[in-house]
Amino acid sequence: MLKKKYRLLKETKFDKKDIYTSPFFVLKTTRNDKSFSRFGFIVSKKIDKRATIRNKVKRKIRVCIETNFDKIKPGYDMLFILKKQILGKTTKEIGELTLGELEKRKLLL
DSSP, rough: OOGGBBBTTTTTOOTSEEEEESSEEEEEEESSSSSSOOOEEEEOOOOOOHHHHHHHHHHHHHHHHHHHHGGSSEEEEEEEEEOOGGTOOOOHHHHHHHHHHHHTTTTTT
C-alpha cells in the first residue's frame, strides 16, 4: 500500500497533451510542485466484474511502483488506467512493462 502522501488526489487535473498509451495501460502525467511523485490507479468494471480480480491487478502494479520508487523522477503526478490485456500478466511482467513505458517517457532517473 502506498503511503498517503504518494497517493493521487481526486481533484488532480491532467493535460490532454500528456497522455501515453501502451497495450496494457494508459498513463496520464502532469507536473506537481512537490519533491516526490504521486500515483493513482484505475481499474474499471470493463476489465472484470469481480472486485477481487480488479484489486489483484491493482495490487500488482502498485507493488511494481513501490519497489522501483527510487528510480522514478520526483515532481510528477501519474495516473494509470489499466486495460484488459494486463489480466494474464505476472507481477514481474507488469513491472518490466511499467518500467519500460516510464523509461520511454523519460520519467525515470
